[in-house]
Amino acid sequence: MAKYKIVALPGDGIGQIVLEEAIRVLDAVGFDAEYIHGDIGWEFWKKEGNPLPERTIKLIEEHKIALFGAITSKPKDEAAKELAPELQGKGLTYSSPIVGLRQHFKLEISLRPCRTYEGNPLNFIRRTPDGGFEEPFVNVAIFRQNTEGLYGGVEWSNPPEEVYKAFLTHPKFVKNFGNIPKEEIAISTRIFTRGAVERILRAAFEYARKYGFKSVTVAEKPNVIRETSGMMYQMAKELQKNDYPEIEVWNVNIDAMMMWLTKNPEDFGVIVASNMFGDIVSDAFAGLVGGLGFAASAQYNPQSGVAVFEPTHGSAPKYAEYETPIVNPIAMIEAARMMLEYIGEQDKADRIRQAIAKVIKEGKVRTYDMLKLKGSPEVLQQGAASTRQMTDAIIANL
Numbered sequence: 144m145a146k147y148k149i150v151a152l153p154g155d156g157i158g159q160i161v162l163e164e165a166i167r168v169l170d171a172v173g174f175d176a177e178y179i180h181g182d183i184g185w186e187f188w189k190k191e192g193n194p195l196p197e198r199t200i201k202l203i204e205e206h207k208i209a210l211f212g213a214i215t216s217k218p219k220d221e222a223a224k225e226l227a228p229e230l231q232g233k234g235l236t237y238s239s240p241i242v243g244l245r246q247h248f249k250l251e252i253s254l255r256p257c258r259t260y261e262g263n264p265l266n267f268i269r270r271t272p273d274g275g276f277e278e279p280f281v282n283v284a285i286f287r288q289n290t291e292g293l294y295g296g297v298e299w300s301n302p303p304e305e306v307y308k309a310f311l312t313h314p315k316f317v318k319n320f321g322n323i324p325k326e327e328i329a330i331s332t333r334i335f336t337r338g339a340v341e342r343i344l345r346a347a348f349e350y351a352r353k354y355g356f357k358s359v360t361v362a363e364k365p366n367v368i369r370e371t372s373g374m375m376y377q378m379a380k381e382l383q384k385n386d387y388p389e390i391e392v393w394n395v396n397i398d399a400m401m402m403w404l405t406k407n408p409e410d411f412g413v414i415v416a417s418n419m420f421g422d423i424v425s426d427a428f429a430g431l432v433g434g435l436g437f438a439a440s441a442q443y444n445p446q447s448g449v450a451v452f453e454p455t456h457g458s459a460p461k462y463a464e465y466e467t468p469i470v471n472p473i474a475m476i477e478a479a480r481m482m483l484e485y486i487g488e489q490d491k492a493d494r495i496r497q498a499i500a501k502v503i504k505e506g507k508v509r510t511y512d513m514l515k516l517k518g519s520p521e522v523l524q525q526g527a528a529s530t531r532q533m534t535d536a537i538i539a540n541l
């Protein structure tokens with residue numbers, strides 16, 4: 144019997160293509176696992192009216208660890224039109240299975256490492272005073288609180304009377320908005336809770352300790368958003384003092400962060416932020432190290448241990464129809480590598496990283512995105528490696 148059981152959720156489009164490639168790499172590195180297929184995505188929305196069937200939730204509940212490709216989603220009206228005839232007009236509404244997974248399993252921690260692979264033509268470079276350029280080595284890990292804050296979904300347009308009245312108890316509301324008709328007001332809340340903030344901070348500090356990062360940067364705005372950002376920064380300082388004295392806490396406002404990360408990205412180590420700020424800062428850093436072909440994330444719940452590993456990119460449906468797939472499998476392989484780290488197979492994770500590093504440094508095998516070509520089947524004649532060739536090169540270097 145295999146040592147691990149992993150739920151494989153290919154989803155739609157190129158999700159199916161890249162997940163298969165990642166499993167080839169996992170097999171080649173000697174990871175002893177059985178992959179249990181889980182249904183998710185557009186096909187199940189159309190056939191069953193649910194892109195995240197209950198049986199898939201059960202599978203993840205049972206096995207806890209999932210590798211996820213990507214899904215297709217469409218606006219509500221379009222989604223309703225694509226339902227099977229027998230499901231039409233039953234009032235089914237589409238909702239994203241990714242958000243569904245996050246909510247059901249309370250995947251409150253999102254981790255996205257962004258690390259430079261030397262020789263990647265997509266790496267960020269900056270000018271030097273003598274007119275040359277230099278390529279800073281970026282190595283950050285962004286911890287984003289994944290369930291509350293601005294994406295918590297507590298919001299109103301033309302708020303109900305009792306909500307409006309509650310707001311009127313705040314002097315700043317009265318002063319700034321008191322004479323504006325209620326119908327013209329929209330409110331989105333940003334709720335933080337101490338438990339969740341402590342867990343995201345602890346995850347960040349633990350990671351810094353485990354992987355030898357010297358700092359944890361809180362990327363918020365505590366001087367302006369005092370109650371929530373202020374809470375996170377305050378708690379970070381307390382935690383550091385009591386439990387992580389060897390790690391420094393830096394406070395960098397989110398707006399300044401977006402500037403510093405293109406000036407001195409190599410200065411940062413672990414970064415921690417709330418839901419929306421973490422979303423923004425993690426996309427920005429991903430852009431410095433190769434973008435969608437390279438970016439992967441983990442979403443997990445530190446209490447139940449349920450964890451989902453995925454590339455950042457979507458299902459790129461157009462590309463899924465090519466006879467020879469051209470998309471870069473590295474983002475998905477990175478997701479698989481993160482899974483190995485999470486479950487304690489550090490040695491295999493490191494071997495995968497080294498193999499990817501070798502292929503990139505050699506520079507002979509590059510997918511179309513790395514050559515900055517526009518995606519089309521012709522890129523293969525223009526010197527781009529196919530998806531499969533890239534995976535083969537990585538496997539050959541394991």
Ligand code: NAI
Binds near residue numbers: 518
């Ligand atoms: P996308 O990420 O699927 O593709 C955007 C573009 O990025 C592609 O046209 C391609 O040029 C490039 N790209 C993506 N993955 C790549 C890879 N592995 N290698 C090289 N280039 C790559 O985003 P798009 O087109 O906005 O959305 C397509 C579908 O995916 C939509 O239905 C959207 O809702 C869904 N989506 C799903 C996500 C997920 O499952 N996590 C995330 C983002 C979008």
Ligand code: MG
Binds near residue numbers: 422423426
């Ligand atoms: Mg994002």
